[in-house]
Amino acid sequence: MKEKLRSTINKVLPPLAALLLIFLAWYCICAFGSVPKYMLPSPGDVLAAFQKDWQLMLSHARVTLAETFIGLFFGILTGFLMAVIMDKISLVRKMLYPLIVISQTIPTIAIAPLLVIWLGYQMLPKIILIVLVVFFPIAISLLEGFASVDADTVNLMRTMGASDIQIFRYVKLPNSLGQFFSSLKISVSYAVVSAVVSEWIGGTEGLGCYMTRVRKSFSSDKMFAVIILISVLSLLLIWLTHIIQHACMPWDKINQKRRNQ
Amino acid sequence: MHALDIQNVSFSYDGKTNILENLNLTLHEGELICLLGVSGGGKTTLFNVIAGLNRPQTGKVLLGGEDITGQSGKISYMLQKDMLLPFRTVEDNVALPLIIKGMKKKLARQKVGGHFKAFGIDGTQKRYPAELSGGMRQRAALLRTYMFGGSVALLDEPFSALDTLTKSEMHRWYLDVMDEIKLSTIFITHDVDEAILLSDRICLLRGRPGSITDEIVITEPKPRRRDFNLTEEFLQYKKQIISKLQ
Incomplete structure (x- = not known):
């Protein structure tokens, strides 16, 4: 326990110290420098902006989070189904895999306006954008997880008379959970960013819209505040994913400990 | 009745070079056979055929008289690695x-x-x-x-990955416990001592393509003496097997 505490401190302390130094530098530049406030607000200004606008920000955050969660849900679902089909039917994999990889070179910010033209200013184009962003890492990681299953283990399952569905359920799926969660952590932060970007393009609600408004009025303090809020939301979601991962993979902790020994 | 009959089995992966040719083997009920042979001699291939993972080009696998050639899910199979998920x-x-x-x-x-x-x-x-x-x-x-x-178990080098001390402990345990269960078993090993210590009969799988060339019956009754592997008889068996393997 003591050891664990020490290792946590060892991990947390250095970046925390660096962060403090950055804040200090930022504060000094604002206090003693001649940077105008509309270009670089001081930490105090940002805090004040938070205090003033937090209710408004939270109501916008609710919309952004709703889009994020719905987009994540359908993105994971699409990615999962895609992976299962590509794993099962190798022709489909051969046809789609290269296309999916190439499709990732298209920047999301470029499709966002198109989606708005096609689908309007409501939630739908935003959700679609998140789905497009999320499904790729999920599908690829699951597909790799399914394919990395030990052939001998599959053979052993066959000698026990297991069906394809049973092999999937008892071997392939749990075997790919680790990779799935690693990519989910990436997807979660992508999803938040995509939601914000899609709100820039069009819409009336959400943190992205709020950002556009405060940018137009040169309220840099509010801009900083909302950027920090978005980061915090992403971090919280990643942390939530981490918690879910531990709940879903109780063996992971033990196996990791063994590996470290 | 025979627990398992392997009749005239030939098998090749590519349809040209046979790995196994006209292989015959009978396992009696409650018997433990050791399949002994060099690495790459087709022992595991034979197990895959028996377990139904590979379908032989010719020949049959009969389980208690029933033809199970090419069917998996009928025979207990333990692979080399422990394969615990x-x-x-x-x-x-x-x-x-x-x-x-x-x-x-x-x-x-x-x-x-x-x-x-x-x-x-x-x-x-x-x-x-x-x-x-x-x-x-x-x-x-x-x-x-x-x-x-299953009424028949195939064990592919179950103890080969263990260190010597653990291995001999496992042998003793196996003789005590598994023998009571009276499971009809075929056991792959390339450890001659292990083969003599555990089995009722030793079959040598040799040649290319592989077939059963010799059979040695170990007459030492079960349960076996603790010091069986230190006796003169044990050494005689060992000499006999080694001379045949060369």
Whole structure:
């Protein structure tokens, strides 16, 4: 326990110290420098902006989070189904895999306006954008997880008379959970960013819209505040994913400990 | 009655070079046969044929008289590695053959739970395989093979990955426990001592393509003496086998 505490401190302390130094530098530049406030607000200004606008920000955050969660849900679902089909039917994999990889070179910010033209200013184009962003890492990681299953283990399952569905359920799926969660952590932060970007393009609600408004009025303090809020939301979601991962993979902790020994 | 009959089995992977040719082998009920031969001699291939993973080009595999050629799911098979799934607890690993057959998880756990003591792994039920030693994992894998409930078991070098001390401990345990179960077993090894110590009959799989060239019956009664491997008879068997393998 003591050891664990020490290792946590060892991990947390250095970046925390660096962060403090950055804040200090930022504060000094604002206090003693001649940077105008509309270009670089001081930490105090940002805090004040938070205090003033937090209710408004939270109501916008609710919309952004709703889009994020719905987009994540359908993105994971699409990615999962895609992976299962590509794993099962190798022709489909051969046809789609290269296309999916190439499709990732298209920047999301470029499709966002198109989606708005096609689908309007409501939630739908935003959700679609998140789905497009999320499904790729999920599908690829699951597909790799399914394919990395030990052939001998599959053979052993066959000698026990297991069906394809049973092999999937008892071997392939749990075997790919680790990779799935690693990519989910990436997807979660992508999803938040995509939601914000899609709100820039069009819409009336959400943190992205709020950002556009405060940018137009040169309220840099509010801009900083909302950027920090978005980061915090992403971090919280990643942390939530981490918690879910531990709940879903109780063996992971033990196996990791063994590996470290 | 014969537990298992292998009749005139020939097998090749590419349809040209036979790995096994006209191989015949009969396993009697309750008997333990050791299949002895050099690495790459087709021992594991033969096991895959018997277990139904590979279909032989010619010949038949009969289980208790019933033709099971090319059918998997009939024979208990333990592969070289322990193959315990790292994401299932030991009891859930062991219960897997029952769960696959459609048994409810709770009942399957109950059923396997009764055997943990006899297999010397009591208390590991809720552990994960990574927390167990090599010998314990092997025992768990053996229990899983046993839980499959087939009348015939194939064991592919079950103890080869263990260190010498653990290995001899496992041999003693195997003779005590598994012999009581009277499972008809074919056992692959390339350890001559292990073969003499454990088996009722030793079959030499030799040649390219491989077939059974010799059979040596070990007449030493079971349960075997603790010091059987130090006796003159044991040495005679060993000499006989080594001269035939050369």
